[in-house]
Amino acid sequence: xxxxxxxINQYVEENKERFLEELFExxxxxxxxxxxxxxxxxxxxxxxxxxxxxxxxxxxxxxxxTKGNSVVYAEKKVNPKYPTVLVYGxxxxxxxxxxxxxxxxxxxxxxxxxxIYARGADDDKGQTMCQVKGLETAIKLDLLRCNVKxxxxxxxxxxxxxxxxxxxxxKKLLKSDYILVSDTGMLSxxxxxxTTGLRGLCYWQIEVTGxxxxxxxxxxxxxxxxxxxxxxxxxxxxxxxQGRVTIPGFYDDVVELTxxxxxxxxxxxxxxxxxxxxxxxxxxxxxxxxxxxxxTGSRPSFDLCxxxxxxxxxxxxxxxxxxxxxxVSTRLVANQDEKKIAQAFIDYVKSLAxxxxxxxxxxxxGGTPYLCPSDLPIYKVAEEAYQAxxxxxxxxxxxxxxxxxxxxxxxxxxxxSILMGFGLGSDAIHSPNENFPLENFHIGIRTVxxxxxxxxxxxxx
Amino acid sequence: xxxxxxxINQYVEENKERFLEELFExxxxxxxxxxxxxxxxxxxxxxxxxxxxxxxxxxxxxxxxTKGNSVVYAEKKVNPKYPTVLVYGxxxxxxxxxxxxxxxxxxxxxxxxxxIYARGADDDKGQTMCQVKGLETAIKLDLLRCNVKxxxxxxxxxxxxxxxxxxxxxKKLLKSDYILVSDTGMLSxxxxxxTTGLRGLCYWQIEVTGxxxxxxxxxxxxxxxxxxxxxxxxxxxxxxxQGRVTIPGFYDDVVELTxxxxxxxxxxxxxxxxxxxxxxxxxxxxxxxxxxxxxTGSRPSFDLCxxxxxxxxxxxxxxxxxxxxxxVSTRLVANQDEKKIAQAFIDYVKSLAxxxxxxxxxxxxGGTPYLCPSDLPIYKVAEEAYQAxxxxxxxxxxxxxxxxxxxxxxxxxxxxSILMGFGLGSDAIHSPNENFPLENFHIGIRTVxxxxxxxxxxxxx
Numbered sequence: 023x024x025x026x027x028x029x030i031n032q033y034v035e036e037n038k039e040r041f042l043e044e045l046f047e048x049x050x051x052x053x054x055x056x057x058x059x060x061x062x063x064x065x066x067x068x069x070x071x072x073x074x075x076x077x078x079x080x081x082x083x084x085x086x087x088t089k090g091n092s093v094v095y096a097e098k099k100v101n102p103k104y105p106t107v108l109v110y111g112x113x114x115x116x117x118x119x120x121x122x123x124x125x126x127x128x129x130x131x132x133x134x135x136x137x138i139y140a141r142g143a144d145d146d147k148g149q150t151m152c153q154v155k156g157l158e159t160a161i162k163l164d165l166l167r168c169n170v171k172x173x174x175x176x177x178x179x180x181x182x183x184x185x186x187x188x189x190x191x192x193k194k195l196l197k198s199d200y201i202l203v204s205d206t207g208m209l210s211x212x213x214x215x216x217t218t219g220l221r222g223l224c225y226w227q228i229e230v231t232g233x234x235x236x237x238x239x240x241x242x243x244x245x246x247x248x249x250x251x252x253x254x255x256x257x258x259x260x261x262x263x264q265g266r267v268t269i270p271g272f273y274d275d276v277v278e279l280t281x282x283x284x285x286x287x288x289x290x291x292x293x294x295x296x297x298x299x300x301x302x303x304x305x306x307x308x309x310x311x312x313x314x315x316x317x318t319g320s321r322p323s324f325d326l327c328x329x330x331x332x333x334x335x336x337x338x339x340x341x342x343x344x345x346x347x348x349x350v351s352t353r354l355v356a357n358q359d360e361k362k363i364a365q366a367f368i369d370y371v372k373s374l375a376x377x378x379x380x381x382x383x384x385x386x387x388g389g390t391p392y393l394c395p396s397d398l399p400i401y402k403v404a405e406e407a408y409q410a411x412x413x414x415x416x417x418x419x420x421x422x423x424x425x426x427x428x429x430x431x432x433x434x435x436x437x438x439s440i441l442m443g444f445g446l447g448s449d450a451i452h453s454p455n456e457n458f459p460l461e462n463f464h465i466g467i468r469t470v471x472x473x474x475x476x477x478x479x480x481x482x483x
Numbered sequence: 484x485x486x487x488x489x490x491i492n493q494y495v496e497e498n499k500e501r502f503l504e505e506l507f508e509x510x511x512x513x514x515x516x517x518x519x520x521x522x523x524x525x526x527x528x529x530x531x532x533x534x535x536x537x538x539x540x541x542x543x544x545x546x547x548x549t550k551g552n553s554v555v556y557a558e559k560k561v562n563p564k565y566p567t568v569l570v571y572g573x574x575x576x577x578x579x580x581x582x583x584x585x586x587x588x589x590x591x592x593x594x595x596x597x598x599i600y601a602r603g604a605d606d607d608k609g610q611t612m613c614q615v616k617g618l619e620t621a622i623k624l625d626l627l628r629c630n631v632k633x634x635x636x637x638x639x640x641x642x643x644x645x646x647x648x649x650x651x652x653x654k655k656l657l658k659s660d661y662i663l664v665s666d667t668g669m670l671s672x673x674x675x676x677x678t679t680g681l682r683g684l685c686y687w688q689i690e691v692t693g694x695x696x697x698x699x700x701x702x703x704x705x706x707x708x709x710x711x712x713x714x715x716x717x718x719x720x721x722x723x724x725q726g727r728v729t730i731p732g733f734y735d736d737v738v739e740l741t742x743x744x745x746x747x748x749x750x751x752x753x754x755x756x757x758x759x760x761x762x763x764x765x766x767x768x769x770x771x772x773x774x775x776x777x778x779t780g781s782r783p784s785f786d787l788c789x790x791x792x793x794x795x796x797x798x799x800x801x802x803x804x805x806x807x808x809x810x811v812s813t814r815l816v817a818n819q820d821e822k823k824i825a826q827a828f829i830d831y832v833k834s835l836a837x838x839x840x841x842x843x844x845x846x847x848x849g850g851t852p853y854l855c856p857s858d859l860p861i862y863k864v865a866e867e868a869y870q871a872x873x874x875x876x877x878x879x880x881x882x883x884x885x886x887x888x889x890x891x892x893x894x895x896x897x898x899x900s901i902l903m904g905f906g907l908g909s910d911a912i913h914s915p916n917e918n919f920p921l922e923n924f925h926i927g928i929r930t931v932x933x934x935x936x937x938x939x940x941x942x943x944x
Contacts, residue, residue: 221701225799234763240682240884243814244784245775247768250809251718251787258719261712302695307708307839314706323705325803326712328793333810338686338847340812342786348711349794351801353704378768386799423701 024409030471033159034464041155041467042138042460044074048113048147049131049140055091055114055180064176067113068092071174078154079161080172086192088184091176095195098161098170104478106169108198108437109157110427111150111205112178115142116452123454136460143458145451149204150174152444152463156470165471167478171198178205182427189434200400201431202473204466206443209419211461213291214412216404217441219319219420220428222354222391224364225327228253228371230346231380236332237342247378249346250331256374256381257348260324264310267324267352269370275357277393279312279320286396287313290417319420323353349386353422356393364388390429393420394438400477404440407472411465442469485867491932494620495925502616502928503599503921505535509574509608510592510601516552516575516641525637528574529553532635539615540622541633547653549645552637556656559622559631565939567630569659569898570618571888572611572666573639576603577913584915597921604919606912610665611635613905613924617931626932628939632659639666643888650895661861662892663934665927667904670880672922674752675873677865678902680780680881681889683815683852685825686788689714689832691807692841697793698803708839710807711792717835717842718809721785725771728785728813730831736818738854740773740781747857748774751878780881784814810847814883817854825849851890854881855899861938865901868933872926903930 034041053067054060068085075083075096083096094113118128118141126132131140138148153172160166173196175185189196206217232249233242262268279287292315298306308317317323331346333339354363368383375381394401396418408416428439444466450456495502514528515521529546536544536557544557555574579589579602587593592601599609614633621627634657636646650657667678693710694703723729740748753776759767769778778784792807794800815824829844836842855862857879869877889900905927911917 223701223801225801232764237762238884239784239786239788239812240684240814241882242762242779243786243812243883244778244782245767245769246762246764247766248786250790251722251785254715254718254787254790257712257715301698301703301707303693303707303839304841305708305837305839306706307837308706317705318703321705323700324712325700325704325709326715326793327700327800327802327804328795329711329715329807330791330795332787332789334789334791334808338810338812339788340684340686341788343788346790347795349799351700351704351799353701376766376768378764378766380765421702422704423699 024406026410026468026472027475029163030159030468030475033163034468034471038464041151042463045138045148045151045463046131048074048151049142050129052118052129052141053114053176054117055177056117064091064114068094068176071113072096075154075172078158086188088188090184093176093185093188094172094174096172098157098166100166100169104168106171106198107477108196108201109153109170109172110201110203110431110439111153111174112146112176113150113174114176114179115145115147116179118454120454125455133460137457138460138463139455139457141456143456144445144449145456146178146205148458148463149444149466152466153202153204153470155467157474159467159471160474165475168474171196178427182430185427186430186434189431193435196435198435198437201437201439202442203428203439204442204444204470205425206421206441207445207447207449208443209291209417210446213417214408214414215417215419216408217421217443218394218396218418219356220392220425221319221322221422222358222360222389222429223351223424224354224360224367224388225349225351225386226364226367227384227386228256228348228350229382229384231344232378233342233344236344239340239342242342246342247376248342249379250343252376252379253329253331253346253348256371257326259374265308267322269363269366271366272322272363275359275362276322277356279316283320286418287315290315290419318422320355322355322358325351327351353424354391356391358391360388360390389424389426390433392425392429392432392439394440398438400440403477404442404473406476407469410472411469442473444469485870487871487929487933488626488936490624491620491929491936494624495929495932499925502612503924506599506609506612506924507592509535509612510603511590513579513590513602514575514637515578516638517578525552525575529555529637532574533557536615536633539619547649549649551645554637554646554649555633555635557633559618559627561627561630565629567632567659568938569632569634569657569662570614571662571664571892571900572614572635573607573637574611574635575637575640576606576608577640579915581915586916594921598918599921599924600916600918602917604917605906605910606917607639607666609919609924610905610927613927614663614665614931616928618935620928620932621935624932626936629935632657639888643891646888647891647895650892654896657896659896659898662898662900663903664889664900665903665905665931666886667882667902668906668908668910669904670752670878671907674878675869675875676878676880677869678882678904679855679857679879680817681853681886682780682783682883683819683821683850683890684812684885685815685821685828685849686810686812686847687825687828688845688847689717689809689811690843690845692805693839694803694805697805700801700803703803707803708837709803710840711804713837713840714790714792714807714809717832718787720835726769728783730824730827732827733783733824736820737783738817740777744781747879748776751776751880779883781816783816783819786812788812814885815852817852819852821849821851850885850887851894853886853890853893853900855901859899861901864938865903865934867937868930871933872930903934905930
């Protein structure tokens with residue numbers, strides 16, 4: 023049974039006013055990466071982080087240029103024999119608009135009923151502060167038995183455009199054993215959890231052409247292939263009666279769920295009635311033989327995101343249209359290969375296309391899935407840290423969404439990431455009135471400190 | 484072998500300048516039914532037709548009110564023992580826009596290279612003049628052995644809105660044995676033809692609802708039914724591998740093609756290479772076992788006219804959309820019942836709808852198919868009239884399009900229509916530079932006169 027360290031609790035308690043004020047100083051800099059008028063704020067925010075990292079006990083910190091917004095890099099070298107972690111976070115935030123929906127100004131942080139309200143309160147200034155202040159705590163209490171590097175980017179909200187090139191260029195500098203990230207959520211304070219999976223993505227556009235112009239459906243109907251009907255035929259053939267995707271080879275590389283994974287699903291709280299009510303459906307639907315949490319977290323999916331063609335106005339227009347389009351996406355899971363699936367889909371669509379229409383498929387973009395094995399030693403250490411602060415082991419949850427940069431780290435730096443997220447579903451990230459409860463802020467700092475109080479210590483015994 | 488009557492040829496030759504000037508007077512009245520500023524022109528045009536019908540030898544002619552534009556009614560009673568035909572035509576025309584594409588003004592008729600150019604030159608002032616001047620010729624040459632009624636409406640181009648009520652109210656006045664209509668085309672001057680079939684129509688809109696708002700395709704994808712995918716599934720199930728519609732009972736009432744019908748198809752000129760080239764397709768597609776002309780004329784069809792839902796913009800948006808829609812149409816053939824098919828489709832779609840989405844079907848509108856048996860005695864008389872003027876029997880062609888009022892006549896008045904159309908595919912009806920060759924105008928008048936020179940004559944022998 024992992025217990026919390028009283029010194030950590032005391033240090034956090036004694037410094038919590040300062041921690042909050044330091045977070046507020048960061049929040050007051052409107053580092054909106056998608057709005058060019060905020061470019062000076064981006065630079066100011068990066069410099070502010072650099073100074074704060076030095077004050078927090080790092081040996082060295084600097085602002086490093088990229089093709090886009092700068093990266094803040096810092097390090098604390100304790101002993102070359104110790105393992106090294108790389109802390110990743112981002113200092114850019116989403117735009118605050120629509121401004122009129124905020125109860126207090128987005129960049130003037132305010133605590134109401136124990137909750138911090140501001141853009142970036144959670145995503146990702148608040149959560150990155152959990153990492154940095156947890157690290158400070160460990161340093162000041164001399165608990166650190168690993169080397170720590172910190173990398174904060176300024177383009178996460180605009181697709182981490184420059185970070186892959188930065189990582190490739192600075193491989194040696196960024197060398198580490200694991201990456202720590204606080205940029206995800208947990209189920210609830212009652213059900214702490216860590217994200218162990220992120221799905222990948224493939225996204226295509228299909229264009230089906232029949233006749234070279236819209237035809238009179240009376241004069242031609244019955245004798246000429248209709249691109250709308252043919253598009254529907256092609257899409258309908260993409261899944262079988264069991265809800266499985268029929269693209270040849272689609273499941274070949276999928277990591278099947280283990281007994282332990284299935285047991286974890288059973289332990290995860292899930293209220294189907296509430297889930298259905300929130301999205302307004304009478305019944306759920308997915309691949310046979312899997313729980314909803316597995317369908318979204320551990321199994322690939324196939325969805326049309328859009329479809330269009332022909333007449334969409336009021337009433338009737340009797341045409342046999344020339345063109346039909348669809349936006350098609352799959353979410354991938356480990357170890358599906360984005361490039362392989364991208365091509366397999368194109369080949370399959372072509373094989374389904376009848377000769378009386380012309381079918382084009384364009385691959386728009388994609389992302390690699392990520393899976394963190396929950397039996398990694400460092401994962402076990404993180405679990406113990408959660409146990410110390412929350413009083414229970416975190417659940418391992420695979421998220422249906424994608425954070426492409428995590429898979430990029432694995433591919434480029436060859437390192438697994440541990441996703442220690444302290445946010446809640448109610449934090450309204452990306453929305454007006456983004457917030458982060460003080461309770462989460464403090465337990466986040468303490469959990470990170472407890473992590474450092476354990477990680478690397480065994481090796482010195 | 485049916486021969487032409489030299490007196491008819493002589494009368495038409497001697498009067499053709501006047502006939503043309505009479506047509507021009509009609510054309511100069513811009514009777515555009517869809518544009519309210521032309522309401523006075525509608526009245527003027529109806530009155531002009533009334534006067535012209537009297538001048539053309541009718542006993543009586545009048546303008547009769549309806550809920551919309553007036554109907555011009557005229558009659559020539561020869562002998563109560565003789566059979567009676569009702570001539571149907573329309574005096575309204577399509578709007579002339581876009582004006583800038585006309586080489587000469589739409590309502591100032593001009594003959595260039597033997598072709599009349601003007602709005603209404605063919606549809607339907609020119610063609611109705613073929614009927615009326617052919618009738619005048621027969622009257623003046625004392626060839627008429629039947630009674631003739633004429634009914635010209637002013638709302639054909641806006642859906643014949645008031646005509647069904649007019650027919651119901653005036654059943655006795657309109658009593659006849661057959662209806663003659665010149666408002667269709669023929670294959671070519673070399674291949675004269677009569678239209679013996681018109682397809683009917685059913686038109687629906689389907690709405691599929693999944694979740695009550697667009698969802699994040701990563702967080703929900705794989706666990707929630709996607710209305711776009713489900714719509715595609717439903718549509719794909721509507722036709723089998725042989726291109727046959729799978730709606731239960733769909734083909735139950737379809738009049739199957741006879742050996743004679745099949746032989747007529749073989750005789751009808753059809754250039755598949757040219758047909759494909761004109762619409763830009765590599766291959767044709769339709770119900771197995773039928774010729775293209777049969778697929779469009781004698782077999783029902785099933786086509787999406789529109790489909791939409793979710794994201795249609797540039798690039799990618801990763802959503803699981805809430806709504807999907809489709810506009811769906813079938814063309815019907817004799818003796819399919821519009822109402823029965825309308826309901827059968829709704830029932831079938833509901834039976835295909837899975838419980839995880841909500842599916843609504845709205846019936847928008849429809850029309851009854853029409854078939855004129857080519858063994859009707861009056862049809863044989865018309866064939867002989869064509870033989871006299873064109874030197875060959877007309878081909879019987881079933882058109883894929885719909886003229887709903889023809890089926891309405893059969894339903895309300897209980898009378899079959901004979902479609903003696905003299906237009907060509909190149910006449911550009913409804914388009915800029917609508918035209919009608921003088922040759923077609925004259926042969927149309929002569930053919931109608933030859934019809935009267937035969938119809939009813941046997942009964943007096």
